[in-house]
Amino acid sequence: MTTLTLIAKPDCHLCDVAEQIVETVLAELPDDVADHVVVERASIAEDAALYEQWWEKIPVVLIDGELHTHWRVSADRLRAALLAADPEGASA
Numbered sequence: 001m002t003t004l005t006l007i008a009k010p011d012c013h014l015c016d017v018a019e020q021i022v023e024t025v026l027a028e029l030p031d032d033v034a035d036h037v038v039v040e041r042a043s044i045a046e047d048a049a050l051y052e053q054w055w056e057k058i059p060v061v062l063i064d065g066e067l068h069t070h071w072r073v074s075a076d077r078l079r080a081a082l083l084a085a086d087p088e089g090a091s092a
Contacts, residue, residue: 002085003039003062003064004022004037004061004068004082005042005060005065006018006060007043007054007059007060007061008041008043008044008060009043009044010045012058014058014059014071015058015059017059017072017073018061018072021075021078022078025078025079025082028079029082033082033083059071063081
């Protein structure tokens with residue numbers, strides 16, 4: 001399984017855009033890839049450690065705990081990263 005973590009906060013326009021991009025990319029992935037992606041959401045408003053680490057960079061996307069991007073999420077780059085992380089080696 002691949003874990004995508006979206007770190008955001010309430011009332012954040014860039015966070016809302018990032019959420020939409022993540023949802024769109026996941027919906028467009030082949031089923032055999034999308035079925036292996038788990039999405040976790042975290043808020044810096046609810047976690048002091050996340051706030052301290054990421055407050056200047058939200059939204060933040062981690063893939064399997066590693067920084068993928070922050071501030072602006074590229075659908076193409078995210079799609080490529082999720083396809084590359086697919087444990088089954090599926091391709092689009």
